[in-house]
Amino acid sequence: MGVCLLTDTTHLMGRTLKVINIGIREFLVSLQDQGVEVVQVDWTPPAGGDSEMLEILDRLL
């Protein structure tokens, strides 16, 4: 299903897509397996999503 969608999109865009994947690496691997050129951006939520730390950072940073 994913491969078909990508093929359609490529035809639609008129050019080969280049992808930036932010965060979850499973998407990166899936795209690479399909021969898609993709750049990984390692991103995590600030303070790992810890609400106590986020509150303090909001005040101090």
Added chain:
Amino acid sequence: MSIKGLISEANQEAVKRMIAAHPALEDIAPAINVIPGMTRKTILHAGPPIEWDNMCSPMKGAIVGALLFEGLADKPDEAWRMAGSGEITFSPNHEHQAVGSMAGVTSPSMPVLVVKNKVHGNYAYQAMDIGNFSGGDYSDQAVKYNMLVRDEFAPILRAAINEAGGVDLKTWMAKAFHMGDELHNRCTGGIALFSRIIMPYLIRTSFEKESLVKVAEYLAGGPPSEWIGIFLSMVSCKAACDAARNVKNSSIVTAMCRNGVNFGIRVSGLGDQWFTAPANTPRGLFYPPYKQEDANPDMGDSAITETRGVGGFIIATAPAITALVGGTARDAVNYTLQMMEITESRDPEFTIPALDFQGTPVGIDVRKVVETGILPIIDTGINHKEAGHPEIGAGMVRPPMDVFSQALRAMGERFG
């Protein structure tokens, strides 16, 4: 001014002091003569505070070795008993303007390097423990070698240092970085440089030729000489980081250290308070026949090098070290680049040729560590989990995030 503005201003001041510090080797002296708070029955150790009962085996072994070395006990079992009796005061090196390598044991008559920060006037000290106490070896051989260092090597080196009028360690560090050292686990260039600097003054001393030859050989190569490089680096970094202590409102880390059980940090604006959590175990390469499962959790005050922005932080300048700690030269570059995310500034005097002479990242900000989730990277030697072994390997390790979270929480409370 806003809270954020106050912290920003304070951090700039703390890091400015750290960068501006100018360590110089002035002397070698017995610890009890120079280290504040040292007594005949005090033994200092690496890492944050820890009681005897909770110490790891290599640290206990190192303390036993020190008690034998000091003549406070005649036999090992007597030393073990004395160490656990409450008769000996244990205290972190860091609380006495000192640092120590691996177990980091500093005892009263040990010769210590005496370094003065010529800009801010503070002193720092590092014990010349190279009889392998650092790995908890309390054998006769280890005790006798430390006595040789105290009674023969140290006086000769001291005379040479005095003859030279001191040794500029900041320039020494800057040159070593351009020779492929990171001055934590790789000090090869630095040792050669120091030998070159001190050799003419050694020859000018009045000691007899055979003694001078022994000291020259010690400096020229072989395992003991590797230690002088890390000692000079650590004590220089301690002098610089201590200059950055107690800047009101600053969130910059001024000490990172490990006692083989816990990892501890201190923060400039939070005074003497320690923030501690269980230490992680380094992962790396091991000297045969040792293996990963033999490794003790992280130990030593040598993370003062990373605190200062060298060691693992400047590792991009030392690609050859990957043969010791594992990884690739590209990994080394990536580590340095990553550390730029959690630091306040770049040091214009400690530069990295491979990165077009960018300054090394310096001034770890606890706020940025917690926000990004990026922990400082430390490249380190690895101890065996049982006393009596030499260093068994080298690798990479990161502190526990909890110490930075605790520090941030304390800052949050400070600002209501």
